[in-house]
Amino acid sequence: MKRAITSSSKVGAYKRSKLDIEHDFEQYYSVNKNYYPNPITRKGANQFNNKSRTKPIEILEELQKKQETSFEDVSTLVHWFRNDLRLYDNIGLFKSIELFQQLKVKNENAKLYAVYIINEHDWRAHMDSGWKLKFTLEALKSLEKSLAELHIPLFVWEFYTTEGTISNSKKFVEYFREKCLNLSSGKSMIITANIEYQTDELYRDIRLLEREDQRLQLKFYHDSCVVAPGLLTTGKGTNYSVFTPWYKKWVSYVNNHRKTSSEICHIHKIEPLKYNKVFKLQPFQYSLPDEFVQYIPKSKWHLPEVSEKVALSKLNDFLKIKGSKYNNEKDMLFLGGTSGLSSYITTGVLSTRVVVNKSVQACNGQIISKGLKDNTSTQNFIKEVAWRDFYRHCMCNWPYTSMGIPYRLDTLDIKWENDPVAFRRWCIGNTGIPIVDAIMRKLLYTGYINNRSRMITASFLSKNLLIDWRWGERWFMKHLVDGDSSSNTGGWGFCSSTGIDAQPYFRVFNMDIQTKKYDPEMKFIKEWVPELRLPESQRSTNYPEPLVDLKQSRDRALEVYRSSL
Numbered sequence: 001m002k003r004a005i006t007s008s009s010k011v012g013a014y015k016r017s018k019l020d021i022e023h024d025f026e027q028y029y030s031v032n033k034n035y036y037p038n039p040i041t042r043k044g045a046n047q048f049n050n051k052s053r054t055k056p057i058e059i060l061e062e063l064q065k066k067q068e069t070s071f072e073d074v075s076t077l078v079h080w081f082r083n084d085l086r087l088y089d090n091i092g093l094f095k096s097i098e099l100f101q102q103l104k105v106k107n108e109n110a111k112l113y114a115v116y117i118i119n120e121h122d123w124r125a126h127m128d129s130g131w132k133l134k135f136t137l138e139a140l141k142s143l144e145k146s147l148a149e150l151h152i153p154l155f156v157w158e159f160y161t162t163e164g165t166i167s168n169s170k171k172f173v174e175y176f177r178e179k180c181l182n183l184s185s186g187k188s189m190i191i192t193a194n195i196e197y198q199t200d201e202l203y204r205d206i207r208l209l210e211r212e213d214q215r216l217q218l219k220f221y222h223d224s225c226v227v228a229p230g231l232l233t234t235g236k237g238t239n240y241s242v243f244t245p246w247y248k249k250w251v252s253y254v255n256n257h258r259k260t261s262s263e264i265c266h267i268h269k270i271e272p273l274k275y276n277k278v279f280k281l282q283p284f285q286y287s288l289p290d291e292f293v294q295y296i297p298k299s300k301w302h303l304p305e306v307s308e309k310v311a312l313s314k315l316n317d318f319l320k321i322k323g324s325k326y327n328n329e330k331d332m333l334f335l336g337g338t339s340g341l342s343s344y345i346t347t348g349v350l351s352t353r354v355v356v357n358k359s360v361q362a363c364n365g366q367i368i369s370k371g372l373k374d375n376t377s378t379q380n381f382i383k384e385v386a387w388r389d390f391y392r393h394c395m396c397n398w399p400y401t402s403m404g405i406p407y408r409l410d411t412l413d414i415k416w417e418n419d420p421v422a423f424r425r426w427c428i429g430n431t432g433i434p435i436v437d438a439i440m441r442k443l444l445y446t447g448y449i450n451n452r453s454r455m456i457t458a459s460f461l462s463k464n465l466l467i468d469w470r471w472g473e474r475w476f477m478k479h480l481v482d483g484d485s486s487s488n489t490g491g492w493g494f495c496s497s498t499g500i501d502a503q504p505y506f507r508v509f510n511m512d513i514q515t516k517k518y519d520p521e522m523k524f525i526k527e528w529v530p531e532l533r534l535p536e537s538q539r540s541t542n543y544p545e546p547l548v549d550l551k552q553s554r555d556r557a558l559e560v561y562r563s564s565l
């Protein structure tokens with residue numbers, strides 16, 4: 001078979017461009033063996049499909065059913081914040097306050113606290129980016145202040161172990177038990193938390209429930225989706241693996257809520273009371289270690305302001321100003337026609353129920369799923385938000401997709417070429433394909449690129465370069481400010497034709513057409529690839545020749561995919 005990638009010696013000449021940063025590229029080639037010494041295999045993944053292994057979400061829900069609430073000897077209630085760093089429309093927090101008010105009737109000295117737990121090993125294992133962690137810590141600071149206004153202290157605990165231990169370990173369970181009992185002076189307590197749907201996190205919560213000390217009552221709630229996983233099944237009771245019929249069901253589920261509530265989806269608002277006695281706020285002290293920060297170019301260190309208030313006003317502004325133009329502008333590379341809310345949503349500073357409610361108000365009506373193609377801009381915006389739910393549902397239904405295995409198990413047979421030099425050039429935006437380079441440089445320098453940009457570069461990596469999509473997925477996680485494992489895996493699966501409701505394998509993005517459509521005047525490209533600003537005749541030679549011939553590499557991809565599937 002003809003190899004379409006240009007020779008490596010030529011490639012070497014471009015390896016230290018101005019945008020290159022010191023980087024250990026090998027970390028993207030496979031799951032981190034320190035944390036996952038025995039990664040799941042195809043056989044293991046199939047056990048979930050043939051039901052010989054129970055899905056973690058089902059185990060968690062079964063264990064939950066067995067929990068009964070008892071206020072006996074309880075004097076402390078804690079809400080454990082994870083990716084839900086907000087007060088407004090936070091179901092777990094809302095429930096915790098409901099329980100606290102019941103408890104107060106029985107024990108007027110009862111206390112309500114909030115907790116957040118830092119485990120750097122989790123961040124390493126999940127390849128969280130410096131951008132995202134910095135954003136999370138800012139969100140936490142803002143939350144701490146808002147909680148203090150309600151007289152609820154926030155405790156930030158740090159789980160440190162010398163050996164690599166993620167939070168689904170026995171060690172963590174023991175640590176958690178000790179910290180909690182310390183807080184309640186050895187008495188019983190109730191802990192609320194919102195469910196995180198990634199497999200590691202589900203197994204962590206399962207362990208906590210299974211090994212629970214009788215004194216600790218844990219209560220988990222669905223919160224991060226508009227419609228909780230498990231509620232939408234086909235007429236035959238099976239899980240949807242195609243978005244459009246799932247979305248129709250999602251829309252009618254959400255619309256039906258109008259019958260029982262004034263809102264499309266019920267928003268949980270807590271009362272702005274003083275829940276405990278006054279206390280002196282001592283802001284938590286934690287600095288993000290260099291190993292996470294180092295991936296962010298220092299000169300460009302800039303994050304948007306992070307608070308619930310900012311997120312809500314960004315949403316309102318978007319709906320007022322850009323919402324009606326979303327259909328035309330969302331894909332344009334230089335316009336910023338999308339909401340820019342993903343980092344707020346990923347860290348839970350903003351709830352997607354609020355996003356959907358406000359969007360529906362903005363278009364004065366219900367959500368429509370019929371004639372999807374003709375939908376208005378705001379209706380389409382809602383549909384994009386629903387994709388996030390869809391991928392979360394899928395992660396619960398096919399848990400191995402959160403363990404480094406594609407939804408389509410047959411695609412494990414694809415013979416990826418996995419050229420490390422080509423991968424490196426893709427990462428740093430030096431492929432010689434202007435649209436790809438501009439996007440990849442923007443990602444490296446800002447931590448954010450829009451959905452079209454993600455699709456273009458993911459298609460190019462997995463198809464034109466024939467590099468295992470998981471290498472790219474990990475690079476994205478390590479660099480995105482909004483890195484979210486279900487949306488990221490879902491997006492990569494879609495573009496590489498290995499995931500759920502994916503593009504057919506023969507759809508290979510044509511980079512020239514993408515440029516003409518989404519950056520017609522090359523404004524975006526020239527912004528990020530300054531080498532191309534001058535007219536061709538005056539350009540110096542420091543911009544690389546294309547890494548691949550687009551037509552040849554497309555044909556090669558089709559051949560490889562066809563022969564493997």
Ligand SMILES: Cc1cc2nc3c(=O)[nH]c(=O)nc-3n(C[C@H](O)[C@H](O)[C@H](O)COP(=O)(O)OP(=O)(O)OC[C@H]3O[C@@H](n4cnc5c(N)ncnc54)[C@H](O)[C@@H]3O)c2cc1C
Nearest residue numbers: 338339340341342384385388451454483484487488491492
């Ligand atoms: C290869 C690839 C990787 C991706 N990785 C991530 C990721 O790590 N984290 C992430 O939040 N999104 C990811 N997405 C989805 C999407 O690209 C981003 O959510 C979107 O670009 C964020 O910008 P925005 O908030 O301005 O989007 P808007 O267009 O304003 O959309 C509003 C919200 O809807 C949700 N949303 C929109 N499009 C999608 C989609 N296709 N799939 C799932 N949710 C969507 C997001 O929560 C987003 O904030 C990925 C998509 C692809 C193709």
